[in-house]
Amino acid sequence: MTRKIRKVAVLGAGVMGAQIACHFANIGLEILLLDMPAKELSEKEEKAGLPADHPKVRNRIVNDLFVKASKLKPAPLYLKTYAKRISTGNFEDDLHRIRECDWVIEAIIENLKIKQELYSKIEEHRKPGSLITSNTSGIPIQMLIQGRSEDFEAHFCGTHFFNPPRYLKLLELIPSPKTQKDVLDFLTDFGERFLGKSVVICKDTPAFIANRVGVYSMMSVFHLIDEFGFTVEEIDKLTGPIIGRPKSATFRTCDVVGLDTLVFVAQNLQKALQHDEAKEVYQIPDFIQHMMGNQWLGSKTGQGFYKKIKSNGQSEILSLNLENFEYQEKQRVKFAEFEAAKAVPHLNDRFKVLLNGKSKVNQFYQKLFFGLFAYVSNRMPEISDELYKIDEAICSGFAWEMGPFEIWESIGVKKSLDMMESMGFKAANWVYNMVQQGSSFYQLKDGFKQYYDVNTNEYQIIPGTENLILLNNIRSSKTIWSNEGASIVDIGDGIINLEFHTKMNTIGSEIIQGINKAIELAESDYKALVISNEGENFSAGANIGLVFMLAIEQEFEELDMVVRTFQNTMLKLKYASVPVIAAPHGMSLGGGCELCMHTDKVIAHAETYMGLVELGVGVIPAGGGTKEFAYRLSKEIAQDDIRTNRFRDKFLSIGQAKVSMSAYEAFELGYLRKDVDEVIVSKKHQLSYAKKAALLMLEKGYTPPLPTKDITVLGSEGLALVYSGADGMEVGNFISEYDKHLSIELGKVLSGGELSEPALVSEKYLLDLERIAFVRLCQQKKTLERMQSLLQKGKILRN
Secondary structure (H helix, E strand, C coil): CCCCCCEEEEECCCHHHHHHHHHHHHCCCEEEEEECCCCCCCHHHHHCCCCCCCHHHHCHHHHHHHHHHHCCCCCCCCCHHHHHHEEEEEHHHHHHHHHHCCEEEECCCCCHHHHHHHHHHHHHHCCCCCEEEECCCCCCHHHHCCCCCHHHHHCEEEEEECCCCCCCCEEEEEECCCCCHHHHHHHHHHHHHCCCCEEEECCCCCCCCHHHHHHHHHHHHHHHHHHHCCCHHHHHHHCCHHHCCCCCCCHHHHHHHCHHHHHHHHHHHHHHCCCCCCHHHHCCCHHHHHHHHCCCCEHHHCECCEEEEEECCEEEEEEECCCCCCEEECCCCCCHHHHHHHCCCCHHHHHHHHHCCCCHHHHHHHHHHHHHHHHHHHCCCCCCCCHHHHHHHHHHHHCCCCCHHHHHHHHCHHHHHHHHHHCCCCCCHHHHHHHHCCCCCEEEECCEEEEEECCCCEEEECCCCCCCCCHHHHHHHHEEEECCCEEEEEEECCEEEEEECCHHHCECHHHHHHHHHHHHHHHHHCCEEEECCCCCCCECCECHHHHHHHHHCCCHHHHHHHHHHHHHHHHHHHCCCCCEEECCCEEEECHHHHHHHCCCEEEEECCEEEECCHHHHCCCCCCCHHHHHHHHHHHHHHCCCCHHHHHHHHHHHHHCCCCCCCHHHHHHHCCCCCCCCEEECCCCCHHHHHHHHHHHHHHHCCCCCCCCCCEEECCHHHHHHHHHHHHHHHHCCCCCHHHHHHHHHHHHHHCCCCCCCCEEECHHHHHHHHHHHHHHHCCCHHHHHHHHHHHHHCCCCCC
């Protein structure tokens, strides 16, 4: 049968259930969200005279939980309006509605008896052949299906999402021996393509893969604190981005997740893992017991390893002193080893610096990572037969940039084994056998990343990657041109890809050179150009440091030339003789947003945070961004829209430096075109799909656009709206006097200058206006102060 998912039921509207429902709504499905019925009237309901059987009363619990979830930050919905795709109900009155659903996801309390009781009721109503899965994180799947029908068993498995399910990419699938293979195949494909997940099929072992390894790693840090005497701030410095982990590092993550949650998982693992050689790591240290006794559980109780207070009207974050259990001002942390590692740009090279030496920091890292390496090697084949699954699970579930086996390989597997043994950590025998035959965990071959299969002692292609284009796999063999900031890679079928690799992929001279070279090559020797990369962000915008330096040195002619070069490069993108497609993800700000706006088509990842944010640093968009907004406004006016309303919307997107919180919101803000651009939820498939889009444009017969000379601008009509709006905002203390000045400068360009009436102008006319305004603003003291604040403190200054 060809299975299709149109409607999904989520049973349980708690923290996870409601957010899972939101993410399924994100991809356009109809959702039924159910929870317990309210049994008694609230005071408010009594005053309203509602009967106890009124739907508002019966569904109060689920509705309150859903409203609470929808207000979470970061937001679980791509757009607030997607909440309309979710209908609510309760287990007693509405469970029969699951017969309309193609997939039922259970996400109630982790209690075997309660789950099994609910499953008995589900069996009465679910349609045969529909999927039924549990979001359990700890109960064995085998136990959940006891007493169920054959059809239930065949279509049941665990689907373990990670919190928050919109943002964390891991989806663990845990089948039972009764789960049909076609069900697993479908869920794997649906999870990756529709939900944008990294799907890992796990064995039915305690905590599955990600939590088993991730909690081990966090508990290891807890025990090493006593040995090395580091402070809370020092540990978070050492276990954060410097080793490719999130900014929340160890203790901030604990505060967000909840210390009680972590302790619950660790205690359950300690009970369940009687034959785990490292089970003592899961023992709860004394300082954690003390915090649990005081209910210092993190954000949910207002204090944990950190505590936010108000002092003199200002918020301040204190950290916990683990010796006297008093909160104190955060201490500045500085390690020589840390500074040396920061100078190493590539993460896989950084580990060699951090683990090589005899200092306290070096020894901390050695014990942390050598223990981790031994642990994951000894978990095979217990939790997985394939080592790549462990790396993928921990990276997708805990947001590590590199998994344990990838880190181990980066420092050298063979040379690390003796050091590990000297510190009491013994790797599994298969690792010694692998090293003896001259192999390692991974290799690149023929454009594919292959993993070492411990069962066959041979390399295998990672399943699911055979038809994907992954730059990390082909960069070394398919790069046709590169400089320090950009590379051009042949991705096959006459298509080339331009990728950036500067810090945060900011756009400077190297990337401008790369764009021009890519256009030149595409037009002369290839068929189309895609612009994408596999960094954390597509591009954080132009290199403000360069602009600031030229402005401080009053090199305004050179600054004008730099901006003109950027503008001309954007025009080359727009009017190239071949299709040009941008595939942004993450932050796509300022110049990165302008670049996307000048391509034929954008294939945006759903998690694309796009915006023209230049007013925050005291200038206006001058890489063609303001011009493009004027052009798009002109097209909308031509469609008989109310032009002042459209002008206001365009003006506010730039004037308030609005950044989309998803690619879908980027359409609402005007950065993406509703009739041209597309969104893809799967990051893995983004480049492959962008390439297909380019080939389709060629197949249809691609003709480049002609330069535009008839852009309608509103002149004084638009400026009047800007002046009145800016005056009102200043009087209301919503903006500063300088914000007002910037708004007027932006309004003049968007209106086409100080024209007495609407007129037709060319792109060059608008580009000149925005460039002149940009350079003029760079001569203002308050603009320089804003740039300096961003460069030195990383903060936007509202002066």
